[in-house]
Amino acid sequence: MSEPLLQLSGVHTHIGPYHILQGVDLTVPKGGVSVLLGRNGAGKSTTLRTIMGLWTASSGSITFQGRDITRMETPAISRSGIAFVPENMGIFTDLTVAENMTLAATKGPIDPKRLAWIQELFPPVRTFWNSSAGTLSGGQKQMLAVSRAIVESRVLILIDEPTKGLAPAIINAMTDALKELKETDTTILLVEQNFAMASSIGDTVAVMDDGRIIHDGDMAEMVADKELQERLMGLSLEAHQ
Amino acid sequence: MSEATIKPRIEKAPLGERMIEKLPVVLVPALAMLGLIAVGNPATWLTLTVAGLAMGLMIFIMASGLTVVFGLMDVINFGHGAFISVGAFVGFTVLIWLGGWTSSPSVFLNLSAVFMAILVAMLATALMGYAFERVIVMPVYGEHLKQILVTMGGLIVAQQLIYVFWGPDEMHVARPESLQGSFVLGEAAVEKYRLVAVGIGVVLFVAMRYVLKSTRIGLLVRAGVENGEMVEALGYRVRRLFLMVFMAGSALAGLGGVMWGLYQETITAHMGQEIMVLVFIVVIIGGLGSVEGCFIGALLVGLLSNYTAFLAPKVALVSTIGLMVIILMWRPQGLYPVVKAK
Numbered sequence: 001m002s003e004p005l006l007q008l009s010g011v012h013t014h015i016g017p018y019h020i021l022q023g024v025d026l027t028v029p030k031g032g033v034s035v036l037l038g039r040n041g042a043g044k045s046t047t048l049r050t051i052m053g054l055w056t057a058s059s060g061s062i063t064f065q066g067r068d069i070t071r072m073e074t075p076a077i078s079r080s081g082i083a084f085v086p087e088n089m090g091i092f093t094d095l096t097v098a099e100n101m102t103l104a105a106t107k108g109p110i111d112p113k114r115l116a117w118i119q120e121l122f123p124p125v126r127t128f129w130n131s132s133a134g135t136l137s138g139g140q141k142q143m144l145a146v147s148r149a150i151v152e153s154r155v156l157i158l159i160d161e162p163t164k165g166l167a168p169a170i171i172n173a174m175t176d177a178l179k180e181l182k183e184t185d186t187t188i189l190l191v192e193q194n195f196a197m198a199s200s201i202g203d204t205v206a207v208m209d210d211g212r213i214i215h216d217g218d219m220a221e222m223v224a225d226k227e228l229q230e231r232l233m234g235l236s237l238e239a240h241q
Numbered sequence: 242m243s244e245a246t247i248k249p250r251i252e253k254a255p256l257g258e259r260m261i262e263k264l265p266v267v268l269v270p271a272l273a274m275l276g277l278i279a280v281g282n283p284a285t286w287l288t289l290t291v292a293g294l295a296m297g298l299m300i301f302i303m304a305s306g307l308t309v310v311f312g313l314m315d316v317i318n319f320g321h322g323a324f325i326s327v328g329a330f331v332g333f334t335v336l337i338w339l340g341g342w343t344s345s346p347s348v349f350l351n352l353s354a355v356f357m358a359i360l361v362a363m364l365a366t367a368l369m370g371y372a373f374e375r376v377i378v379m380p381v382y383g384e385h386l387k388q389i390l391v392t393m394g395g396l397i398v399a400q401q402l403i404y405v406f407w408g409p410d411e412m413h414v415a416r417p418e419s420l421q422g423s424f425v426l427g428e429a430a431v432e433k434y435r436l437v438a439v440g441i442g443v444v445l446f447v448a449m450r451y452v453l454k455s456t457r458i459g460l461l462v463r464a465g466v467e468n469g470e471m472v473e474a475l476g477y478r479v480r481r482l483f484l485m486v487f488m489a490g491s492a493l494a495g496l497g498g499v500m501w502g503l504y505q506e507t508i509t510a511h512m513g514q515e516i517m518v519l520v521f522i523v524v525i526i527g528g529l530g531s532v533e534g535c536f537i538g539a540l541l542v543g544l545l546s547n548y549t550a551f552l553a554p555k556v557a558l559v560s561t562i563g564l565m566v567i568i569l570m571w572r573p574q575g576l577y578p579v580v581k582a583k
């Protein structure tokens with residue numbers, strides 16, 4: 001494992017009166033895909049939103065590329081090189097696909113070569129370029145959300161459940177695209193419920209429950225260890241019912 | 242990922258539904274036609290219609306800022322009327338200074354005087370908007386009840402400041418020479434100033450649409466109205482954007498104040514507060530946050546007020562409230578509901 005790109009130490013997050021994150025310790029190494037698993041309500045989305053500064057950690061620290069970003073404002077965190085694909089995708093439905101992409105390009109006009117590459121990965125972004133983003137299907141919106149995050153090269157991309165509610169064919173397509181993205185020097189922190197998808201793409205894996213990280217290690221190790229899977233997934237299932 | 246796995250398709254609503262989507266636009270000519278039938282005399286109808294459009298466009302100018310401010314940051318600003326009044330007083334003061342220009346027979350000098358009055362009033366209200374946002378609105382983001390109380394407080398303070406600077410009396414200024422009187426078209430008399438008001442209003446609406454649809458700032462405003470968090474996550478500071486919109490909205494209210502003042506030729510410290518009743522009706526009819534809806538709502542209110550003022554003067558204000566009730570029964574979120582994320 002190489003040097004840490006992003007590090008959360010003892011992060012607590014409160015939302016109103018609720019104590020959601022209860023001391024999250026998470027290390028994302030540079031390069032590759034880190035997967036964050038956990039049952040519904042474990043605090044995965046809250047973790048990503050806290051990294052983005054959309055919630056402010058009440059204690060603990062978050063460092064990115066050696067810099068403390070715990071109390072930084074969201075726009076500054078974004079401009080330091082972190083892109084975010086939220087759980088609800090955050091598509092601007094009143095704008096066209098092109099306008100959604102244009103706004104995401106904050107350094108200047110979109111690089112045509114990069115756009116061609118993105119449209120290769122996600123053909124609907126080409127097909128519906130001038131359509132209102134509100135007319136896209138759920139899967140197409142998800143592709144646009146990821147496209148928007150990679151319109152310029154980013155150091156780190158946080159993606160929250162990109163396969164949620166998608167048909168199997170689209171899940172495969174999305175997985176392929178993320179695999180290709182992984183080949184560029186972008187690091188991905190991926191929140192997933194779909195273990196098959198997550199294990200096919202992840203290098204490291206962390207499992208969350210009740211606002212804490214309860215397991216942290218290599219994906220290969222977890223894939224090999226059925227007992228560990230059983231314990232963690234079983235726990236998930238138990239807590240589910 | 243190949244084209245085969247993702248069937249490209251555009252989900253279009255059925256034709257009938259799309260027609261209903263466009264329906265609000267048709268309401269304006271429909272109301273004008275109804276007016277023609279009710280009024281009977283085409284010449285009278287033309288006079289009333291131009292008056293209604295002029296009034297509607299002036300209300301639109303005053304309301305447009307308010308609706309975007311609400312859409313972008315969920316801020317309810319009951320102090321908006323203060324900018325209307327202050328704009329009118331500043332504009333009238335400029336017109337008095339430029340008395341030589343306004344009483345001159347030269348159309349150019351007359352219009353220059355009005356232009357200067359508008360410019361200074363907009364600058365003053367934009368600055369006042371800056372102070373208002375920083376001092377009064379910023380501490381109460383996200384808290385509607387406090388916003389109502391605090392912005393109303395701001396309104397009262399602003400009205401008292403008008404008394405301090407301009408005294409307690411109402412102020413009269415006659416319109417410049419060339420903006421007095423009417424054009425006569427056949428049997429119909431159309432006041433010149435109303436045509437000017439229509440002209441300014443239309444130019445402003447077109448400019449505003451252009452800014453919102455075709456500039457980066459406009460795109461950010463529209464994106465921010467829908468999902469401010471995501472705009473921040475893309476790296477833009479929504480608060481700064483909001484401050485700009487707030488100042489622009491205040492300047493537009495100031496412009497509206499000058500235009501309304503010239504229309505009435507008399508202004509008071511309370512004029513803004515009084516017009517705010519119509520402004521709120523228009524913003525609600527249009528759908529909170531929607532500029533297009535606000536435009537159509539303002540034209541409907543302007544036309545209806547003038548028709549009813551002629552046909553049944555006693556029910557003029559009641560009729561606009563009736564219009565709002567009917568439209569909300571049809572579309573509870575207003576003519577163009579703004580989709581909010583989450």
Ligand SMILES: Nc1ncnc2c1ncn2[C@@H]1O[C@H](COP(=O)(O)OP(=O)(O)OP(=O)(O)O)[C@@H](O)[C@H]1O
Pocket residue numbers: 015018020038039040041042043044045046047087193
């Ligand atoms: N805005 C909020 N207000 C109050 N509680 C919240 C809010 N957002 C999240 N929570 C609570 O925080 C806990 C963690 O939520 P979070 O969305 O982070 O879970 P998650 O792991 O992403 O779940 P899922 O897999 O269902 O997306 C949940 O108990 C949830 O109810």
Ligand SMILES: [Mg+2]
Pocket residue numbers: 044045046087160
């Ligand atoms: Mg979640």
